[in-house]
Amino acid sequence: MIRIALLSNPRSTGNRALLPRVRSFCAHHPEIFHYEVERVDQIDAALRTIARVEPRVLVINGGDGTVQATLTELYHGGQFEGTPPPVAVLPNGKTNLIALDLGATGDPIEALQRVLDLARGDDLSDHIVTRELIALTHEIDGVSDGLKPVLGMFLGGAGLTEVLLYCRHKIYPLGLPNWLSHAITGFALMASVIFGIRAAFLPNKPAPVTVSLIRQGDIKGSFSVLIVTTLKKLLVGSRMGGGTAHTGALQLMAIDQNPIALIRALVAGLFGKLGSGIMHGVHIRRGDEIRIEGDRSSVILDGEIFQAALGSSIVLRPTNPLPFLRLAA
Structure with missing residues (x-):
């Protein structure tokens, strides 16, 4: 058998x-x-x-x-x-x-x-x-491009995209162990966001984007971190819990391109408080449809890069659930 x-x-x-x-x-x-x-x-x-x-x-x-x-x-x-x-x-x-x-x-x-x-x-x-999975599609002037949606579970955008690309193109080719590559990338993120250092060997500065959620309005600005996910263990310390018909299956976290906001989010995550209340510069939402727009609105969905040209939108919606096998007890 x-x-x-x-x-x-x-x-x-x-x-x-x-x-x-x-x-x-x-x-x-x-x-x-x-x-x-x-x-x-x-x-x-x-x-x-x-x-x-x-x-x-x-x-x-x-x-x-x-x-x-x-x-x-x-x-x-x-x-x-x-x-x-x-x-x-x-x-x-x-x-x-x-x-x-x-x-x-x-x-x-x-x-x-x-x-x-x-x-x-x-x-x-x-x-x-x-x-649930994230279904990613493109729309131009509100009309779908007609292509089959691409599915995944974790999407990074804004400054996080720049960091992931930096890690992929500049750190991974060095052949270092994964943990060391990720540690170096983390230090580079801190140097560029917290200390405002700009250099060719550091991640690029993120471009402004607009993130729209139905019935919850828009979030506009430059973000050091932009995450949309259906994973349960990614937003460490958040209290968002499972999605419902009223809250939505897609978890969104956006952190302003501001060192104070990033530090607030990191500290809140360490103490299990992330998402438990309003925090200036840290945006945590749930929704069933999220739109990302901008001049360079590139995102990475489970390791693959997608980009919407100026005037188009990246649209994210949840799918019906699929069964997975959890190894942990």
């Missing part, structure tokens, strides 16, 4: 060293159906093949782009009859935000063993959670 279908992308950075171990693990565990793709346009066909073996769990082994593309195809493709199997994500990408939210940390092979142990059990219900 096939317990797990494992979808791997050999071209992801993490798999260059990991994939031989993954292949060896799968060779010793016939309950795992291992399917490898080298391009995102192969994922739909991969999922249709995987659906035929009827796995109890679908595991994604790849970078952030692979996870995003798989979730997009899974949601739109209809490869599985009825509800698809719960999805688990190995901690293999550079940021691993989705894996972290689902309790998959540390060594990817150990996480895969944990998934297999759960899949061998009689009842997965205690470990299945649902998550």
